[in-house]
Amino acid sequence: MYSNQKSFSAIQDITPQFLACRQLSEELCQPLEIEDYGLQAVVETSPVKWHLAHTSWFFETFILKQFEIPFKNFNPKFEYLFNSYYNGVGEQYLRANRHLLSRPTVEEIYQYRRNVTERMVNLFNQKNLEQYAEIYQLTLLGINHEQQHQELLLTDLLYSWSFNPLFPQYQTQPLLEQKQANKSRWLKQEGRLIEIGADNKQAFYFDNETPRHKVHINPFKVANCLITNRQFLQFIEDSGYQRPEFWLSDGWATVNQNQWQAPLYWQKDGNNWYQYSLNGLVPLNMEAPVCHVSAYEADAYARWANARLLTEAEWEYLAQQQPIDGNFLESGLLVPAAANNSNSIEQLFGDVWEWTSSAYSAYSGFQASDGAIGEYNGKFMCNQLALRGGSCVTSRDHIRSSYRNFFYPDARWQFSGIRLAKNI
Amino acid sequence: MYSNQKSFSAIQDITPQFLACRQLSEELCQPLEIEDYGLQAVVETSPVKWHLAHTSWFFETFILKQFEIPFKNFNPKFEYLFNSYYNGVGEQYLRANRHLLSRPTVEEIYQYRRNVTERMVNLFNQKNLEQYAEIYQLTLLGINHEQQHQELLLTDLLYSWSFNPLFPQYQTQPLLEQKQANKSRWLKQEGRLIEIGADNKQAFYFDNETPRHKVHINPFKVANCLITNRQFLQFIEDSGYQRPEFWLSDGWATVNQNQWQAPLYWQKDGNNWYQYSLNGLVPLNMEAPVCHVSAYEADAYARWANARLLTEAEWEYLAQQQPIDGNFLESGLLVPAAANNSNSIEQLFGDVWEWTSSAYSAYSGFQASDGAIGEYNGKFMCNQLALRGGSCVTSRDHIRSSYRNFFYPDARWQFSGIRLAKNI
Amino acid sequence: MYSNQKSFSAIQDITPQFLACRQLSEELCQPLEIEDYGLQAVVETSPVKWHLAHTSWFFETFILKQFEIPFKNFNPKFEYLFNSYYNGVGEQYLRANRHLLSRPTVEEIYQYRRNVTERMVNLFNQKNLEQYAEIYQLTLLGINHEQQHQELLLTDLLYSWSFNPLFPQYQTQPLLEQKQANKSRWLKQEGRLIEIGADNKQAFYFDNETPRHKVHINPFKVANCLITNRQFLQFIEDSGYQRPEFWLSDGWATVNQNQWQAPLYWQKDGNNWYQYSLNGLVPLNMEAPVCHVSAYEADAYARWANARLLTEAEWEYLAQQQPIDGNFLESGLLVPAAANNSNSIEQLFGDVWEWTSSAYSAYSGFQASDGAIGEYNGKFMCNQLALRGGSCVTSRDHIRSSYRNFFYPDARWQFSGIRLAKNI
């Protein structure tokens, strides 16, 4: 179960939320040329086109196929083409080859989107349907799924564009107030037995956030702000990328194999650092949080700073005490922004996903959903690390304190950054 | 020097030939959607867009840069982006990443083409230019270069499209008269001392066809027709792909590693064979020449048939006695066609490139051209085999008996086929 | 710090323990031919020779280099040749090439061993040395280190030998009483707040077992026995290796890439299963615990059986209540043995390392040791899973309830097996 049981009255207005979500995906593509929709730089990323189609496939496969009578699928081959990884649904087109699907064209995919959107709305309008509660829950899941792909759409596009020496620019850079350098403060936390995981008051959550369960945490200190580009530059200038003593063994191998010398998208021209972003190639904003680092870099930075990363439980405990507010997709910045120099905790939500030291694994008592949908989260609970808090390209209403994101520790193309903690 | 010295009168009409060539590249793209222009399935192939740009780059770099006064390059970054492999010109954008260049857009590349075409014509119109003879020769080279890329454009597009389960169709299949099965005849040839290589009567030739030189050939027999799909199917049904005794050692390794069981683009559905082509996915034409086989498959087939492939010298000797006629790009078929069942030699030109047993290497006395243009052919004279005769996607006026094409022996995406010979 | 502070009297008898450990390494090599000492099938394994040398290097580098006056190293080049992964000590000979070190010869490595052993004993005999306490602690670490390599020596040898169709036999198979099939029982456990990690009463522990800390566990059930070969065979016969629904995503990719269809060392001949082991190629013992499975296979088996693996904390909690007894190296079996069919928990120690679902990561408050020795455990805390309990090739006195072993989830050459748990 992905969401809470609601009374009928509470669930009758899914249509506006659904339409807004569908519309946002398309609005995000406004700045693109048709040629941009097909790019796929590496197997881990997907073309914009594919994101647009796959999110429609999700509604068609998991809702319309079950509830639409009669089921009129848009194109029977799409079930295969736009299945991401659901073995329970059937075979999938080879992920690494998604960039080779010049057909269906962009226009055909927009037609597919309109078709699915319309059929979904028709389904919603059959209000006396017995299965309405289930449709509602699955639609909520589909909306949250599409929100994830909205973030990936931008993230993947930026990555593919970064291989182009013309450095395409998604938008004109908004004016960012250059705040003074923030000075991080350490905030002390007591040890205690806490509870983490989704609670019943939330409208929606993923299965991987369940069950809510007890965890014991020890006393620790947490930095009130994220690590900035300026701070990370000190690590670089202290030969951080050349000194094995700061690195996990796998991280050291990765750094050397890929010859990493700075975060992804950083470029040095003479003595000046630049950063490629959705706002184009711009001078590095020293006060902004460092972004596009792997967990290996985050961990090495922490060790260099005589600190460590937070665990998932510690992060969630802190987040439970905060409102969900921050620099999200809605701000339109599309880059992380400098902290406010307050004395309290900042930037916990938005800006960058915070790497934790916790492996992404099943909570005690976790049970994946039945059927193909059970593949959504559970089968990835190995070899990945949990990230928390959302980023500047995450929708605000997609996030909550129990939300768990996960990537392999060498991933850098996500909007991922660093917050430090210390043992007491 | 790539072409013969001509009197001034002979060279004054390069403009129509140039314009026709430039126009043909664009006409070949008429059936495409914008999304098709960017596909690149493997590093050996290039996107259509890139072919359109690179052929313009060639004129701009090797002619306009030298002769246009003042030189106004369209975009300084294109020198890097669209350089294929000329180290003498400078560094090159990574070949494997050409599919990531969503920008410049297709429309911008067409603008680039129009700009280069116009500037070239302006250059031609300055008739009293001292350097006209050199411009003429280089333009002829550029036209022949663009003709090669016209063939590659179709060849690469077919390959990229073949990964799409929707099997895009370039054109509607022309009505092919189903001729009766041809029966191959062996034609005896005497041994003798012959001459091969470009001779002075030709308007144009590449440096790799020079110098004309003596070669001694022994008596041999040659098949008057190409091997057909029907004949190749017998090899398959005789477990040809499973029996190591027919294969070169490297070929056997390649077959097993790639699990080849039929020529590229063949598909079996139940008991019926289909072939993907520029005319879409169609039933295999049993009388047509087998196409899209590697040199390893050609060699294995020959050994299975107690025969061998021709050498370059033998092929050229036969071709010197034939008119340059056959199923070329101009026929509009875009697939190889059945033979005519004559008693004399057929299909030597057009239909499919014929794999020879000859390594592509320097002729005795070969001297590559000076400067970056010397990289055109010479530096590839290792590890590749010579193919002869052109194909159904080669322009008729691009071919001659001394023309040498070359590919690695495992290449299958070219329009390549098999003609047999035997020792006497 | 790797071990407890002891009074001087308690530490005065390290010599016999040291000598016994040094002797055991050499006794384990008695069945070998000189040719066997150099084998290295994959980079993760090391030649027997190298294990013998590296364990000597450890004493020479971390104790003699610091305390021997004057320091007379056996061969200055050995510091480089036999350093495993300690960047703090210096560069290392490429791990994948260890099998290329035919020199020093086996005899020279035995000389090296004798030399180091002798110098260590001389050091112990200088009893009034101020640094004696530190030497004692480091020697305990060195002994435990050598014990780990004794296990690896056998594990790696078996793996390298398995590529030899002659199936070399390390020892004659001991007579194994064929017990009746055991029937696993589920033992219920209450949820509670427990403590795990090394406590002060232990003579020695590794840094990765510290600090002792609180963990909350939920109620669960645990199987009293390990999964047997017979049980695992049912999974195979139920197409377990062909059904994606049981597998983690990375596991499914691994299974397909490597075409796994049974545990490592299993072979089918007609209808009969055989297993290669240190006792040679023998019929599969159906009542013995399944061994040489990856974490992916362990997890897939558990999901197939509607169960799960234990967490580290759950395992340790169970083990804290048990004596350290079981089928260890000392039994001389060198294969896991059938359970006793009791009603209580069995096989927790010895037989096979039990894969847990817990990522091998730092305990809350963990601090790696200073200097190069800090690289022993800490830098591997990423991408690996914890295994618990020791195996039939582990020394009994090497193990304790807080002991943490760790391997990548795809590792199969270790003596690793499966114990199930369930949520209540």
Added chain:
Amino acid sequence: MYSNQKSFSAIQDITPQFLACRQLSEELCQPLEIEDYGLQAVVETSPVKWHLAHTSWFFETFILKQFEIPFKNFNPKFEYLFNSYYNGVGEQYLRANRHLLSRPTVEEIYQYRRNVTERMVNLFNQKNLEQYAEIYQLTLLGINHEQQHQELLLTDLLYSWSFNPLFPQYQTQPLLEQKQANKSRWLKQEGRLIEIGADNKQAFYFDNETPRHKVHINPFKVANCLITNRQFLQFIEDSGYQRPEFWLSDGWATVNQNQWQAPLYWQKDGNNWYQYSLNGLVPLNMEAPVCHVSAYEADAYARWANARLLTEAEWEYLAQQQPIDGNFLESGLLVPAAANNSNSIEQLFGDVWEWTSSAYSAYSGFQASDGAIGEYNGKFMCNQLALRGGSCVTSRDHIRSSYRNFFYPDARWQFSGIRLAKNI
């Protein structure tokens, strides 16, 4: 057929030649430790043990299996273990894993050798055997086969040892007279129609040297000496390894991928160059021929020197006029030696294998032998280049002017060097 038909009298004394060959293989192993017999650094090389066994396997498989009555094979599993690449004989143990065969031991392989040698001599003594002529021919083939492996045994051993920082020394360096620098002279050759390939006067030849056939060569000049280390050093110092204009395209890719900066086994220590060889790590002998270069390096050097390599036909034409004399294995130097500064052609035989520009391919009219033995040479006629003349580790009586050796162009571990030619 690999050799000439001889009268019965001529063939009656194969025994001494056979025994001498068998003995030489074992004598070459005298300096080795048992540990050295098993090394295999890369798949292209084989362990010494394997060479010793495979050459015995060859006699057992191709002669004893056919003629010995009754056939008593030494160990039935050896047919599989020591088959190199003869698919006609059956499956082969994976080539890359030969280093994992610690069993059979070195001593067991010597027993195998003695057994085969004895059985062969017994076979020879049955003089009235009808099949004696065939046995004679096959034995000659087996002897020549073993001679090839004697060279490979040393070549492969040197390569494997080169990974050992202790730099094992096969023999003490013989005193090499330091001759003055030789000055190469160009010797003019007329163009003509020549014959190459094995002729009937030779006692033995391989099938790939047949048939003798006519080739037309153009006028050319040839350097009377091999390129020396001093000369090659000038290429290095002129940035030869950094300038793409000298390199074949595949060569340039290889140089960059492998970061080649000097011939294999060269090492720079401060300003001094050293070379690892069978005589250990010694200062580079400036007057000796450069050795252990790939065809890519040979070709690049030639282009840098405004010259080219010889073709096979040109080389053979020159060699037909020379006695077979030079620095072969029998000299005991085991390294190439400086030229004599004569005015005539030198070093054509021995010292180093000379890379030619000719692809290793079938001579016009070539027919591979029947059966599995036909796999000896023919199936490798693709992607390799011909080398000529033998080296300092080739037996003198193994070589002739028509002898064709072949390796991939990137091979450097052979004793291969450079002779220049020029067009006239």
